[in-house]
Amino acid sequence: MNIEHLKNYCYLVSRSKDIKYKLQKFFVLNVPVVIFRDNNGILRGFIDYCPHRGVPLSQGKLTNNCVKCCYHGWEFNFEGVCENIPALENAPRFCLKKIFVEECNGYVFVSLNSNPYSLYNIPDLDSHNHYYWKRTVNGDLIDVLENFLDATHTPFIHQYLIRSPKKAQKIYVQVKCFDRGVTIHYTGENKQSGIISKLFEKERFQSDSLFQMPSIAEINYYSKNGLSLKIRAYLTPTTTNLHDIHALFYFPKSTIVPGFLKYMFAWPFFQLAFLQDKKIVENQFKNKAYVKEYSPIYCEADLVRKHLVNLIVNSSFTSQASYSRVITV
Numbered sequence: 001m002n003i004e005h006l007k008n009y010c011y012l013v014s015r016s017k018d019i020k021y022k023l024q025k026f027f028v029l030n031v032p033v034v035i036f037r038d039n040n041g042i043l044r045g046f047i048d049y050c051p052h053r054g055v056p057l058s059q060g061k062l063t064n065n066c067v068k069c070c071y072h073g074w075e076f077n078f079e080g081v082c083e084n085i086p087a088l089e090n091a092p093r094f095c096l097k098k099i100f101v102e103e104c105n106g107y108v109f110v111s112l113n114s115n116p117y118s119l120y121n122i123p124d125l126d127s128h129n130h131y132y133w134k135r136t137v138n139g140d141l142i143d144v145l146e147n148f149l150d151a152t153h154t155p156f157i158h159q160y161l162i163r164s165p166k167k168a169q170k171i172y173v174q175v176k177c178f179d180r181g182v183t184i185h186y187t188g189e190n191k192q193s194g195i196i197s198k199l200f201e202k203e204r205f206q207s208d209s210l211f212q213m214p215s216i217a218e219i220n221y222y223s224k225n226g227l228s229l230k231i232r233a234y235l236t237p238t239t240t241n242l243h244d245i246h247a248l249f250y251f252p253k254s255t256i257v258p259g260f261l262k263y264m265f266a267w268p269f270f271q272l273a274f275l276q277d278k279k280i281v282e283n284q285f286k287n288k289a290y291v292k293e294y295s296p297i298y299c300e301a302d303l304v305r306k307h308l309v310n311l312i313v314n315s316s317f318t319s320q321a322s323y324s325r326v327i328t329v
Contacts, residue, residue: 015107154194
């Protein structure tokens with residue numbers, strides 16, 4: 001997969017509160033980056049290497065308002081300009097390579113492009129509390145995203161947890177494309193037949209899923225009273241075929257049952273669902289490496305994959321016509 005055009009986007013790497021006056025290393029699209037806060041709390045970010053001998057700056061330290069390399073002691077100010085070379089009286093003005101780094105609603109995003117596409121905001125819903133977790137999965141980016149957004153695997157991989165194959169329902173689906181993304185609207189399903197739905201939904205009015213470039217995936221469930229659950233995942237490709245999943249769970253605020261209690265009660269079920277997905281996606285990835293002749297087959301029940309390939313692999317953003325389907329899950 002050609003990932004060069006993906007470098008034009010922003011990727012979530014951390015919660016804001018976890019970035020302190022300390023050098024911290026992350027990977028984004030196979031590129032090591034180092035992020036920290038300076039003495040004034042301002043976020044700084046650079047490609048994680050010293051231009052002298054390529055040693056990771058993240059193995060150095062912050063001192064004298066500078067980043068100090070652990071190898072030969074070179075010091076770079078917080079703008080990335082070399083201020084001191086211990087072996088020389090006058091240091092040449094060598095520079096680090098800056099990266100774009102910005103905070104949004106309590107989270108830190110970076111881009112390898114100094115002028116990236118617009119940063120997609122973290123939803124800030126006054127009527128909902130949100131909770132964060134981070135997980136890692138090994139697999140193809142398209143496969144990981146499709147797994148998150150696909151409904152038809154749930155009666156089998158998440159049998160009785162999300163849906164049951166013995167209680168299949170016909171669902172009406174409408175797929176709509178927009179600039180750099182696609183939405184899928186589901187109607188006609190009263191509620192899912194699994195444990196999670198029974199515990200956390202009284203009824204379901206509709207649901208939808210969304211993909212937005214470069215790797216944002218979202219699922220929303222609605223009752224007649226409004227949004228009952230939102231799960232928004234920011235996938236950050238780190239090293240080859242390894243992805244950090246930054247997931248946000250939104251629950252309605254309630255005076256009867258506090259949101260954090262709902263989340264704590266729901267957490268084991270979400271964790272189990274994640275582990276089930278992680279297992280199948282990683283098995284899929286390993287098996288495909290041995291079967292060189294494999295090529296995906298598409299059918300009308302595959303609602304999202306062609307759009308993912310078109311956007312991520314082909315970097316084609318031409319809007320496609322909306323269409324409808326009926327599927328059984």
